[in-house]
Amino acid sequence: MSFIEFVFAAVAIGSALGVVGFRNPLTGAFSLILHLLSVAGLYALLGAHFLAVAQVVVYAGAIMVLVLFVLMLLNLKRESGRKMGLLRGMVTVGIAGMLFVSVAGPMLSHFDNLSSVGLSEAAKASEGGVKAIGQALYGRYIVQFELSSLVLLIGVVGAVMLAKRKTVKLEPRQGGMGGE
Amino acid sequence: MEPVVSYLGVSALLFTIGGVGLCLRRNAIVLFMCVEMMLNAVNLAFVTFSKIHGNLDGQIAVFFVMVIAAAESAIGLAIILSVFRSVSSIETTDAAELKW
Amino acid sequence: MVELLILLIKVVIVMNLALVLGSTCTWLERKGSALIQDRVGANRAGAFVESDRWYLKPVLPIVRLMGWLGVINTLLCDSLKGLTKEDFIPEGSSKFLHAMAPVVAVLPIMLAFAVLPLAPDFYAWGYYVHPRVAPIDAGILFVLAMGSVAVYGIAIAGWTGNNKFSVLGSLRAVAQMISYELPMGLVFVALIVIYGSLDVYTMVEKQQELLWGVVPAWGIVYQPVGFVILLLAGMAETKRGPFDLPEAESELTAGYFTEYSGMKFLLFWLGEFAEIALLALLLALLFFGGWDIPWVTLPKGVWWAALVGHAVLMAKVIFFCLLQIVIRWTLPRFRYDQLMNLGWKMLLPVALLNLVVTAIVKVLV
Numbered sequence: 198m199s200f201i202e203f204v205f206a207a208v209a210i211g212s213a214l215g216v217v218g219f220r221n222p223l224t225g226a227f228s229l230i231l232h233l234l235s236v237a238g239l240y241a242l243l244g245a246h247f248l249a250v251a252q253v254v255v256y257a258g259a260i261m262v263l264v265l266f267v268l269m270l271l272n273l274k275r276e277s278g279r280k281m282g283l284l285r286g287m288v289t290v291g292i293a294g295m296l297f298v299s300v301a302g303p304m305l306s307h308f309d310n311l312s313s314v315g316l317s318e319a320a321k322a323s324e325g326g327v328k329a330i331g332q333a334l335y336g337r338y339i340v341q342f343e344l345s346s347l348v349l350l351i352g353v354v355g356a357v358m359l360a361k362r363k364t365v366k367l368e369p370r371q372g373g374m375g376g377e
Numbered sequence: 378m379e380p381v382v383s384y385l386g387v388s389a390l391l392f393t394i395g396g397v398g399l400c401l402r403r404n405a406i407v408l409f410m411c412v413e414m415m416l417n418a419v420n421l422a423f424v425t426f427s428k429i430h431g432n433l434d435g436q437i438a439v440f441f442v443m444v445i446a447a448a449e450s451a452i453g454l455a456i457i458l459s460v461f462r463s464v465s466s467i468e469t470t471d472a473a474e475l476k477w
Numbered sequence: 478m479v480e481l482l483i484l485l486i487k488v489v490i491v492m493n494l495a496l497v498l499g500s501t502c503t504w505l506e507r508k509g510s511a512l513i514q515d516r517v518g519a520n521r522a523g524a525f526v527e528s529d530r531w532y533l534k535p536v537l538p539i540v541r542l543m544g545w546l547g548v549i550n551t552l553l554c555d556s557l558k559g560l561t562k563e564d565f566i567p568e569g570s571s572k573f574l575h576a577m578a579p580v581v582a583v584l585p586i587m588l589a590f591a592v593l594p595l596a597p598d599f600y601a602w603g604y605y606v607h608p609r610v611a612p613i614d615a616g617i618l619f620v621l622a623m624g625s626v627a628v629y630g631i632a633i634a635g636w637t638g639n640n641k642f643s644v645l646g647s648l649r650a651v652a653q654m655i656s657y658e659l660p661m662g663l664v665f666v667a668l669i670v671i672y673g674s675l676d677v678y679t680m681v682e683k684q685q686e687l688l689w690g691v692v693p694a695w696g697i698v699y700q701p702v703g704f705v706i707l708l709l710a711g712m713a714e715t716k717r718g719p720f721d722l723p724e725a726e727s728e729l730t731a732g733y734f735t736e737y738s739g740m741k742f743l744l745f746w747l748g749e750f751a752e753i754a755l756l757a758l759l760l761a762l763l764f765f766g767g768w769d770i771p772w773v774t775l776p777k778g779v780w781w782a783a784l785v786g787h788a789v790l791m792a793k794v795i796f797f798c799l800l801q802i803v804i805r806w807t808l809p810r811f812r813y814d815q816l817m818n819l820g821w822k823m824l825l826p827v828a829l830l831n832l833v834v835t836a837i838v839k840v841l842v
Binding site: 223224227230234246247250251253254257258259261262265266269270326327 | 571574613614615618619621622625626628629632633635636644648651652655658675
C-alpha cells in the first residue's frame with residue numbers, strides 16, 4: 198500500500214474506533230464525519246471518483262447534519278454504564294476476533310484462484326467516471342433507479358409523519374370562571 | 378498479497394468495529410452511527426471488488442446502498458425523536474419494557 | 478519532477494488568489510459600504526505618515542494614498558488587532574473543537590478553489606500548463622461537496638459556545654445552508670445538461686463560441702433563470718446579503734460567532750469573504766464566459782493570451798464581488814421564516830422547472 202492509502206486507511210480505522218469508544222455521542226458523531234471523509238478518500242484511490250464525491254455530499258454532508266441536529270436538540274448527558282473491566286474487555290476482543298475472521302475469511306480466501314495479471318486491463322474499465330456510472334444507471338439498472346426514488350419519497354413522508362408533534366385539542370371549559 | 382486485498386482487510390476490520398460497537402453501546406444514536414459504519418464497510422468491499430473484477434456493478438450497488446442509507450437515516454432519526462418524546466431518554470435500556 | 482514543481486506553483490498561486498481576493502473584498506466592503514451609506518469610511522491610518530529617511534521618500538506618497546483609501550486600516554490594522562486580542566475559550570467546552578471550528582468552516586472553501594480553472598491552457602517553455610490545481614472528473618460536484626462540508630464549522634462553532642442561544646443560532650444557520658444547497662445543486666445539474674460535462678474547464682471552453690453568429694454563447698444566454706437562482710442561493714449559502722440572519726443574531730441576541738475573538742473570529746471572517754470570491758468566480762466561469770472577451774478570439778495556447786484571459790476573468794470576478802457587496806448594503810434582511818419560504822417554496826420549484834425546461838429544450842433542439 199502506498200503512503201497515502203495507508204494514511205486514509207489508518208484515519209478510517211482510528212475514527213471508527215473513536216465512534217465506538219467516545220462516551221460523548223457528539224464527539225462520536227464528529228469522529229464518524231472524519232471516518233466518512235476518509236472512506237471517501239479510499240473510494241477515490243480505488244478509482245470510484247463519482248462515488249467519492251457522492252459519499253461526501255450524501256453521507257458527510259446530509260446524513261451527518263441530520264444526526265448532529267438530533268444530537269444538539271436532544272442535549273444529552275454522557276452515557277451511564279459499567280466500566281470496561283478486564284474480563285469484559287477480553288470477551289469483547291474475543292468476539293470481535295471471531296467476527297473479523299468470519300467476515301474476512303471468505304473474502305480473502307477467494308484470492309487463491311485469482312491472478313493479479315487481469316488487474317491492470319480490467320482496472321481501466323472500472324474507473325468510476327460520471328459518464329460510465331450514468332450509462333450504467335440509466336441503462337441496465339433503470340428499474341432499480343426508479344425504485345430508489347420511490348424509497349426516498351417514502352423516507353421523506355415517513356420521517357415527517359413520525360416526527361410531527363401531535364397537537365392537543367383543548368375542550369372548552371364547562372361553565373364560566375365568574376365575572377359574568 | 379495484492380495491494381487491493383488489504384482494502385478488503387480494512388473493510389472487514391471496519392465491519393467488525395461497527396458490529397462490536399453495536400453490541401456494546403446503549404445510546405440509540407451511537408447504535409445508528411455504528412450501523413452506518415457497517416454499511417460503509419460493505420460499500421468499501423463492493424468498490425474493491427468492482428476494481429478487481431473490472432466492471433462497474435459494484436459501484437452501482439454502492440450507489441443504491443447510499444440511497445437506502447439516506448432514507449433509513451431519516452426514518453431512524455424520526456423514530457428516535459418519537460421515542461425520546463415519550464420516554465425522555467434515548468438509552469435503549471430505558472425503552473426495554475412494554476408500557477404498563 | 479517538473480510536473481511536481483508546476484503543481485506546487487499552481488497551489489501557491491491559487492491559495493494566494495483566494496486569500497488576496499478575500500482580503501480585497503474586506504476592503505471593498507468597508508469602503509463600498511461607506512460610499513453607499515453616504516459617509517467617508519476609514520481614511521486615517523497611514524494617511525499622514527512622514528519620514529526623513531531617503532529610501533522611504535519615494536514610497537511614502539503611495540502609502541499615504543493607500544491610507545487615505547482605507548486600505549491600511551482594513552488590511553493592516555484589523556489584522557494586527559485580531560492577532561493581539563485575547564483569545565478566550567468558553568468554560569466547559571472542548572478546547573480542541575473550539576479551535577477546529579474556524580478551520581472546518583474555512584478549509585473546504587479554500588479547497589473548492591482547487592477545481593476551478595483560472596486561465597486558458599497555455600504552453601510555456603515547452604511544458605503544457607493547465608491552470609487548475611486538481612482536474613478531477615466530477616469538477617462541479619466537488620464544489621457542491623465542499624459547500625456541504627463547510628456546514629460543520631458552523632455547527633461546531635455553535636456547539637462549543639456552550640450556551641443555548643449559540644446552539645440555536647448555529648442550528649438555524651445550518652438549516653439555512655443545507656436548504657439552499659438544493660437549488661444550487663439543481664442549477665449545476667441544468668448546466669451539466671446544457672454543456673454535457675461536469676468539468677468546469679469544458680463548460681468555459683464551450684462558452685467561447687458565438688450563438689447564431691451574433692450572441693456570445695455565454696451561460697447567461699442559455700440559463701438566465703439559473704443565473705438568478707445561483708446568485709440567490711449562493712448568497713444564502715454563504716450567509717451574505719439579505720440572508721444574513723445568523724450574523725444579525727449576534728447583534729440581536731447571540732449567534733454562533735459569539736464566543737470567538739481575535740484570530741479565530743478573523744478566520745471566520747476571512748472564510749466568509751473567500752466564499753464571496755468563490756461565488757463570484759463560479760458566476761463568472763459558469764455564466765459569463767470565464768476568460769472570454771465577447772467578439773474577440775485570442776490565439777490558443779499562447780502565454781500572453783492566457784494572461785489576458787486571466788485578467789478578464791479577474792475583472793469579472795471583482796464585478797461580481799462588488800455586486801454582492803452592493804446587494805448586501807442595499808437590501809434589508811429577511812426574517813427567518815421568509816428566508817426558509819424563499820428557499821423551499823420559491824427557489825426549489827423554480828429550479829426544478831428550470832431543469833425540466835432545459836432538458837426538454839436540449840432534447841428538442
